[in-house]
Amino acid sequence: MSLGEFDLIARYFQRPAGQGPRRAVVGNGDDCAVLAPAPGMQLAVSTDTMVEGRHFLSTVPPERLGHKALAVNLSDLAAAGAQPLGFLLALTLPRVDEAWLAGFARGLLALADEHDCELVGGDTTAGPLAIGVTVLGEVPSGRALLRSGAAVGDDIWVSGHPGEARLALEAFRGTLVPGLSAADFETARLALERPDPRVALGVGLRGLASAAIDVSDGLLGDLGHILAHSGVGADLFLSTLPIAPCLAARSRTEQLDCILAGGDDYELLFTASAAHREAVVQLGAQLGLPLSRIGRVRGQPGRSLFESEGMAPLADRWASFDHFKA
């Protein structure tokens, strides 16, 4: 890529004066961006790379790709209870495709604006298509949500309708018999390609949640991270799992596979003391976001699945399900 081409690419990510958030003291274009977290705030940082053929297919509209590349990173901030400040974009492109760049930048910057998150720096390289984003956020000192705080007796909650993204993936793979209706496919596909990072929920959970993680690898897999970091176990009650409308017509097996073992949903999975149950319900109502109480933290390590509380434990056929994921 020539220097002229780099300039061309940079143009797509520059904002006219007065448009878009301005959080940086020194912005894009110097050796470093300079940011100042507010007094009393700590800085939360995370990075995620999406590689073509691995995280997305070349058929995904570039606008959705731009959205998702930032969304999966904002989701990490959400899981820490951090408010977005800014992000850096490392873009590796096989060629300069202006239509692609325009769409990608549109999707990326629209989500950035929505969360008042400034593009403060980046790097463009020639090579196989890959999109790396590093996000920066701030959280009051000592109040970041961690994976390690779950305590015995805590409720286990999940936001939204996990499983939709996996349903879309299986539809793309052609494994669903019968196939999805066009409307259900579009809903599921939107969840996969245009996930909504739960930033407001994460901020609202400061002081309420004892532990949190975003569901990227699958509900059971990500729950496992909380359990391992917290040194506890969990009982899950399958009858309490939220069923997305686009999953309503599927078999129970497909529903559970998608909800428990699907990933890429970017819902928040969190634990909270039963004393905060009402406050959590109110937070969900305030945000217009369904929050489902799906289980309870226990002292004994591992996890057990029950249809409902008080019933006999079910066979856990997802124990070695993770390897199935590409």
Add this chain to the structure above:
Amino acid sequence: MSLGEFDLIARYFQRPAGQGPRRAVVGNGDDCAVLAPAPGMQLAVSTDTMVEGRHFLSTVPPERLGHKALAVNLSDLAAAGAQPLGFLLALTLPRVDEAWLAGFARGLLALADEHDCELVGGDTTAGPLAIGVTVLGEVPSGRALLRSGAAVGDDIWVSGHPGEARLALEAFRGTLVPGLSAADFETARLALERPDPRVALGVGLRGLASAAIDVSDGLLGDLGHILAHSGVGADLFLSTLPIAPCLAARSRTEQLDCILAGGDDYELLFTASAAHREAVVQLGAQLGLPLSRIGRVRGQPGRSLFESEGMAPLADRWASFDHFKA
């Protein structure tokens, strides 16, 4: 790559307790790392990606690759006068090669330790080999070195011996006639593959330098960034350029091509008021780092090259040299 392989990779980047710097409040392994810049400090961030075949060949020893991936990012902090705090690593690997990972991690973490810069997070992906690093540093509020502060009459300085890295590149390309001696080749190759980020110099230049940049694209090209950001021009005096010992035996043409148009050296190019001339000289002596005064900032835009001050301007055959770079 299976989850097991990810765990394997992560092992190479984890430090035994008590080894390596600890700057993060919440480290690698949660959704976000949490860092707290010291009171009165602003945060400096930068990101750079190195792609195989573009920024390095598969023949580079992995230990040097690990070093360089962090070094080029620390160099951006240096150019801003920022002290390193931590970094995130986004690693895209075609396969799990344990010998490669061990070497890469060794080179990376040795440089990180040298600069008290903690690996606070990251992401590993399967795909064509690419190494993305985002560095975080801190700088006292309002004292970051920028590209935009050069003032008419300021001295123009460069650290070390720019041109060595380009000499190695041309040796690899086989363009040098006669070829390099084995010793000169090794020196030049070390400059290319194992550059020394000028972090201490950058910190020392706070309050002294009016503008700074690191020489990644070539001395003239990077000087152009300072001139454009500052709205000024420059006179350069070629007789004052430092000649690296490994360049001493080359023709004057090769010397100037390497010094003026070579890149990848990661020396600092900076401007400073003549009133600070003695202080700059003392800083160089204190750091044991040659600092050469190679020109002067002028009001008229553009650049002029002179053999020495007061002589007639030379033809500038590097005006369109940039495109030559791969």
